[in-house]
Amino acid sequence: MDVSIEALEQPNAAQDALVLKAEVRELSFFYGDFEALKALSLPIYEDRVTALIGPSGCGKSTLLRCFNRIHDLYPGNRYQGSITLHPDRIDILDRAIDPMDVRMRIGMVFQKPSPFPTTVFENVAYGLRLRGLRAKAMLADSVEQALRGAALWDEVKDRLNQDASNLSGGQQQRLCIARALATGPELMLFDEPTSALDPIATASIEELIDELKKRVSILIVTHNMQQAARCSDYTAFMYLGELIEFGPTEQIFLKPSKKQTEDYITGRFG
């Protein structure tokens, strides 16, 4: 299905000046010979949460991982098309761009909370040290900011030197969020961030996402449709590597344009 970026952009006075943070244009992705993404185009708006939903195998995680070039780590993967990051309009997928630079600007949080096997403090400081930040006071300050940003500071401020594995699942996930926030990213990628967490931890992560979106654009993959409905401003429904429908979440969940979308969100897929 061909959905042009122009057709998808939603300039709407009622949504107080939507600004593009990223644009996916005609993006195809190949795992070897297998075309996992088929000429996708969609906008990612600044300071908004965009959810990617769809059945298993639809390509939503594949799409997410294009944004921080994680696919580069494995041989045989190939990108076609572009993902343009605004405002400087660089193409994230350009071979000439160092993936490390991309990952400083675009952070990722995975499904399974995966803190590094070190202290709470060092987890958050890692990215900053990589960037060359050495001054103790500044590091401490940045780490505190990041932990506050992840709503974790109060719970860990007296255990910064403890091993991160001592934290609960929900706390570990927020630590991973703090770790990603530390480098001041413009875009955060969440790959099913609460699938492994209990309802209370899930709610606190969702609450955090709602706070975070004031400062950072968010792209979230979720198989929990109610989560997409709760958390996101925009929703993209994907199927077999294609973008079937994209629109404001309220519209997608109340009156989607495509029957396929409606069938998926009402549980008629099977």
Added chain:
Amino acid sequence: MVTGEHTIKQYDQELESLRARILAMGGLVESQLRMAIDCFEHADLRKADEVVEADEQVDAEELELGRLIVNLIVRRQPAANDLRLIMGVSRAVTDLERIGDEATKIARAARWVHEKDVVTRTPRIRDIRVSAEAALSMLRGALDAFARLDPLAAAEIIREDKGVDEQFRLILRQLITFMMEDPRTITGSLDTVWVAKAIERIGDHSKNIAGDVIFIVQGEDVRHATPEQLARAVSQPI
């Protein structure tokens, strides 16, 4: 990829049960209204009792459907077309119950008029019968549109409400004239006013039910819509 029915079959059954029940409630209210009109026209006071009994059943249906709907919402977390159906049915249940109440008012007025023996002093207004039939026709049309989920038919019903409103004003003017000319007709005339008002309200509620059909199918809320907005709402591709 199979689409159409929910993966969870129980959900399908629950929605079907909801649909069947609201249509049954509609049928009950329709016959209740028919009886009430006949009762007023032909002074059949036995029918008045039947109308009141039927209303108890309608009230019970309202409660049961309300329970089913809340259950569906909490257990199934409906989205898109399922959500619109459930919301639409929820609104229609309220309007149907109100129509039942209005039908009961008509039956009670019939009883007063005939028991108080003011029959001879009640103005015979042909327009009451016409207006009542129009309201009954609106209800039938709305329920038919609901059964077939036909937004175009629903829009037609909505447009018919203006006529019923106009008829009410006409009846009111006639009754005022009667009352001014002969004060002995006041008691009977006032009872007739309540009947005319009940009929006008039935038209409004039937219009609401038609509006619910458009919401279910198109996702458009046409309460308070102008004729242009209504036309636009039903002309969109489904």
